[in-house]
Amino acid sequence: MALDSRNAFVRGDVIGPYGPIFDDSNLEALYVTIPGYFPDSFDAFKVDDKxxxxxxWLIPITSKEAEFIRQTGWEEFENKLEELNPDLIDLKRESII
Structure with missing residues (x-):
């Protein structure tokens, strides 16, 4: 999608929802954010001067979470992530909304 549109995904973007991403999961979309589990030095790689x-990081999210982000903004969603601290690599996790 990014290649076709010639636009990179940026923090706060939501891709989908397009139906379940995994079997037996209610995760239907992807949320774009910074790579939270890695050191800050992992955030960017300088190729050259230009x-x-x-x-x-593409986090699988539910359709309710995708709608929440669209309605309230990605900052509020990330605040909820910090507050509730869900296991974001659990492919069968429940919505935090």
Whole structure:
């Protein structure tokens, strides 16, 4: 999708929902954010003086979470993530909304 549109995904973008991503899971979309489980040095890679690669983490989310982000903004969603601290690599986790 990013290649077709010639636009990179950025923090706060929601891809989907497009139906279940995994079997027996209610995760239907992807949320783009900074790579939270890695050191800050992992956030970007400088190729040369003109090019830098920005790393992104695609977190599987529910359709309710996708709608929440669209209605209230990604900052509020990330605040909820910090507050509730869900296991974001649990592919069968419940919605935090």
């Amino acid at each position: 090019k830098t690669i920005i790393m992104a």
